Amino acid sequence: MTLSIQNIEKILHAKRFGDSNGTIDTISIDSRSLQNNQKTLFFALVGPNNDAHQYISDLIEKGVQNFVVTHIPEKLSNKATFLVVENTLEALQRYAAYHRSLFKFPVFGLTGSNGKTIVKEWLNFLMSPDFNIIRSPKSYNSQVGVPLSVISINDRHNLGIFEAGISKMNEMEKLEVIIRPTIGIITNIGSAHDEGFEDLEKKIKEKLKLFKNSKLIIYQKNKLVDSLIESKIKSFSWSYTDETADVFISKKDIQDKTVLQIRNDKDNLEIQIPFQDEASVENAITCLMVLLSFKYSKSTIQNRMQWLYPVEMRLKIKNGINNTTLIDDSYSSDFQSLKIALDFLESQKQYKNKTVILSDIFQSGLSNEELYSKVAQLITSNKINRVIGIGETISEFKHKFKNCITFKNTSDFFLNLNYLNFINETILIKGARHFQFEEIVAALEEKTHETVLEINLNSISHNLSFYKSKLKPITKMMVMVKAFGYGSGGFEIAKLLQHHKVDYLGVAFADEGISLKNTGITLPIMVLNPETTSFSAIIQYKLEPEIYSLKGLNAFLKIAEKRKLKHFPIHIKLDTGMHRLGFEEENLDELIAVLKDNKFVTVKSILSHMATSDDLEHQEFAHSQLNLFEILSSKLMNELQIKPIRHILNTSGISNFPQAQYDMVRLGIGLYGVSNDVEEQKYLDNVGTLKSIISQIRSIQAGESVGYGRRFVADRPTKIATIPIGYADGISRHWGNSIGFVTINNQKAAIVGCICMDMLMVDVSEINCKEGDSVIIFGESPSVSYIAAQLQTIPYEILTSISQRVKRVFYRE
Ligand SMILES: *Cc1c(COP(=O)(O)O)cnc(C)c1O
Numbered sequence: 030m031t032l033s034i035q036n037i038e039k040i041l042h043a044k045r046f047g048d049s050n051g052t053i054d055t056i057s058i059d060s061r062s063l064q065n066n067q068k069t070l071f072f073a074l075v076g077p078n079n080d081a082h083q084y085i086s087d088l089i090e091k092g093v094q095n096f097v098v099t100h101i102p103e104k105l106s107n108k109a110t111f112l113v114v115e116n117t118l119e120a121l122q123r124y125a126a127y128h129r130s131l132f133k134f135p136v137f138g139l140t141g142s143n144g145k146t147i148v149k150e151w152l153n154f155l156m157s158p159d160f161n162i163i164r165s166p167k168s169y170n171s172q173v174g175v176p177l178s179v180i181s182i183n184d185r186h187n188l189g190i191f192e193a194g195i196s197k198m199n200e201m202e203k204l205e206v207i208i209r210p211t212i213g214i215i216t217n218i219g220s221a222h223d224e225g226f227e228d229l230e231k232k233i234k235e236k237l238k239l240f241k242n243s244k245l246i247i248y249q250k251n252k253l254v255d256s257l258i259e260s261k262i263k264s265f266s267w268s269y270t271d272e273t274a275d276v277f278i279s280k281k282d283i284q285d286k287t288v289l290q291i292r293n294d295k296d297n298l299e300i301q302i303p304f305q306d307e308a309s310v311e312n313a314i315t316c317l318m319v320l321l322s323f324k325y326s327k328s329t330i331q332n333r334m335q336w337l338y339p340v341e342m343r344l345k346i347k348n349g350i351n352n353t354t355l356i357d358d359s360y361s362s363d364f365q366s367l368k369i370a371l372d373f374l375e376s377q378k379q380y381k382n383k384t385v386i387l388s389d390i391f392q393s394g395l396s397n398e399e400l401y402s403k404v405a406q407l408i409t410s411n412k413i414n415r416v417i418g419i420g421e422t423i424s425e426f427k428h429k430f431k432n433c434i435t436f437k438n439t440s441d442f443f444l445n446l447n448y449l450n451f452i453n454e455t456i457l458i459k460g461a462r463h464f465q466f467e468e469i470v471a472a473l474e475e476k477t478h479e480t481v482l483e484i485n486l487n488s489i490s491h492n493l494s495f496y497k498s499k500l501k502p503i504t505k506m507m508v509m510v511k512a513f514g515y516g517s518g519g520f521e522i523a524k525l526l527q528h529h530k531v532d533y534l535g536v537a538f539a540d541e542g543i544s545l546k547n548t549g550i551t552l553p554i555m556v557l558n559p560e561t562t563s564f565s566a567i568i569q570y571k572l573e574p575e576i577y578s579l580k581g582l583n584a585f586l587k588i589a590e591k592r593k594l595k596h597f598p599i600h601i602k603l604d605t606g607m608h609r610l611g612f613e614e615e616n617l618d619e620l621i622a623v624l625k626d627n628k629f630v631t632v633k634s635i636l637s638h639m640a641t642s643d644d645l646e647h648q649e650f651a652h653s654q655l656n657l658f659e660i661l662s663s664k665l666m667n668e669l670q671i672k673p674i675r676h677i678l679n680t681s682g683i684s685n686f687p688q689a690q691y692d693m694v695r696l697g698i699g700l701y702g703v704s705n706d707v708e709e710q711k712y713l714d715n716v717g718t719l720k721s722i723i724s725q726i727r728s729i730q731a732g733e734s735v736g737y738g739r740r741f742v743a744d745r746p747t748k749i750a751t752i753p754i755g756y757a758d759g760i761s762r763h764w765g766n767s768i769g770f771v772t773i774n775n776q777k778a779a780i781v782g783c784i785c786m787d788m789l790m791v792d793v794s795e796i797n798c799k800e801g802d803s804v805i806i807f808g809e810s811p812s813v814s815y816i817a818a819q820l821q822t823i824p825y826e827i828l829t830s831i832s833q834r835v836k837r838v839f840y841r842e
Pocket residue numbers: 509557638678679680681695696697698699
């Protein structure tokens with residue numbers, strides 16, 4: 030929808046500075062999106078750690094003309110149009126609320142402790158044959174996500190599905206004004222049993238605020254909810270146990286399915302759904318309730334409900350064949366989520382060449398002509414080299430795209446797979462569910478075994494923000510990505526850090542830095558252990574060596590002189606007590622003499638490393654290191670007349686010695702979700718989950734043994750599951766013999782007998798599980814910190830021991 034700046038100014042109650050002639054047709058809050066252009070209105074949001082006002086000058090250079098701001102950044106007042114408001118997030122919300130008020134069709138508002146996104150996706154699947162649906166993409170349910178979703182409503186939509194998630198009290202009112210649900214859906218409310226009655230009551234009251242203007246609320250019958258719903262709102266409830274509910278349901282399992290017997294108003298209905306776990310069954314019933322309230326026929330309900338499918342909401346990054354990177358988004362295809370996926374592709378691209386494999390797009394609310402023009406625009410602005418379209422409609426509109434091959438269906442694509450030549454590129458695979466693009470992902474994915482280390486990129490961003498929030502605004506951040514990002518993945522994490530604009534990366538050896546530079550990392554990279562033999566490569570790749578001895582310095586200067594380098598950045602490491610690497614006090618005069626007036630190199634920074642920043646028992650020692658650092662670094666600065674960046678704190682230093690931030694800190698383990706402080710750990714998100722599957726299950730009798738050396742002998746009939754992960758994958762043998770455990774279907778299974786090279790065995794006697802079920806080796810539970818403590822080592826060792834043969838899969842929620 031196109032709006033004039035004048036109009037928007039009124040809607041936002043903003044004060045305008047600059048031209049009023051512009052029109053806008055897209056809203057953006059992400060400065061990095063390649064989709065920003067002349068017709069974008071950019072809202073400069075201000076977060077606890079990030080203020081988007083700082084990107085405005087870049088955006089003006091890229092052609093963006095209109096900004097909603099709290100103040101006009103220095104020197105930019107004549108360069109663009111500014112709408113000045115008190116709070117840019119509230120302005121965004123106000124804009125969305127205005128936009129919502131223009132439309133009159135039914136809108137579902139979804140809230141609940143669990144299941145919102147799944148119910149939303151399923152309702153979309155169940156009702157899309159009959160409606161043009163607008164729904165929030167992925168799980169966009171926050172104070173920012175909801176307005177962005179609502180702003181995408183257009184004239185052709187006739188049903189809306191939006192989820193609302195809140196993290197604080199009083200957020201629901203704000204979302205209510207934006208979503209204005211006509212029908213409220215509560216997916217799951219938790220139980221008084223888990224939370225205490227008062228907490229639950231508070232929570233339900235808060236959730237019900239979303240429905241204060243709704244006509245109908247759909248929910249699982251519960252006396253507490255009944256008593257809290259306002260009488261003017263109609264309710265439509267279901268229950269397994271309470272016969273006074275509008276819909277009474279009983280269920281039974283058959284094979285892999287659940288059969289539901291439904292009694293609604295004396296009418297009976299039986300349906301099957303392809304799930305048995307309680308959460309999925311409840312979510313399916315919630316959808317069923319919506320269909321009943323819309324008076325769908327019995328046969329349509331039976332027909333459609335049997336095809337419900339597992340919802341995958343995550344964008345996954347996988348290694349593909351022939352040096353490709355796959356971005357797997359093979360479960361949805363709508364315009365909104367295409368935009369998100371393309372932005373994600375940009376933040377992750379590893380190769381210059383980019384291919385998008387795209388199915389027909391549904392429910393855009395636009396005519397096909399308009400839709401595919403817009404898609405083509407999007408593809409062009411994201412600099413995609415090649416489009417492979419699959420589907421009848423996209424084939425028809427092939428001419429809209431520059432370099433495009435199309436196939437009528439997925440089987441045709443497979444017939445031609447060998448000619449498509451996927452090599453050295455990033456491939457986004459994005460298609461509606463029934464195109465079965467998961468088969469394309471399977472075909473293009475590099476084959477490895479079933480054990481994977483899943484890395485949650487959202488958690489990394491969260492942890493980074495957490496530590497940033499502990500810094501003064503001017504303190505710079507170096508992030509250590511040595512040892513393959515503490516085992517979590519080098520390039521992908523570096524790329525994310527670059528996206529978040531950290532100041533420096535740190536690696537241990539030159540080759541780690543070289544491979545980052547080769548894959549497109551442009552951040553400055555410090556090398557902690559630059560071997561003399563690698564100096565030449567360091568110079569070639571513009572890496573920055575840490576210099577810790579006179580011998581090293583002289584060797585580097587010799588090459589620098591030969592290459593006629595000018596002011597090549599180096600970092601001076603001081604030994605203040607760690608006694609590992611670094612200049613000591615007695616070397617300082619000689620160091621100063623060599624560096625004085627030297628034109629070949631520049632001292633970019635001075636650093637030291639603490640031996641006991643994590644252990645307050647050694648506080649006195651830590652302070653002596655900090656003191657010595659102050660004295661030695663000041664001496665260098667004074668005598669050389671320089672003002673380099675100074676830095677000494679690692680993760681636990683950031684937490685324990687905030688007064689010693691100097692100009693920069695070096696974050697390591699904390700980014701990967703591990704803190705050695707119990708309190709701080711609560712604020713971090715788990716990053717890595719090491720997963721495998723059950724290969725085989727067998728029953729053994731009392732007296733029978735398991736594994737090498739018969740180290741486990743059953744004392745009763747026991748069910749044993751074998752998992753294909755062993756010490757060659759980095760699982761310590763000390764974790765075997767009933768010391769360690771894995772998690773299967775949320776239950777602990779003790780590791781029995783010795784851990785083998787490629788396998789281990791667990792006791793699943795008490796666990797309901799089958800072959801092929803997922804197994805968690807570490808993640809939320811057991812956590813890396815827990816394992817480390819049991820094995821009397823540190824989390825660093827557990828993380829970095831995971832062998833490179835374990836495939837890393839990166840995802841974003
Ligand atoms: C590894 C390392 C860090 C980061 O340490 P964490 O404890 O992981 O935060 C900082 N500085 C140097 C010199 C390092 O080697």
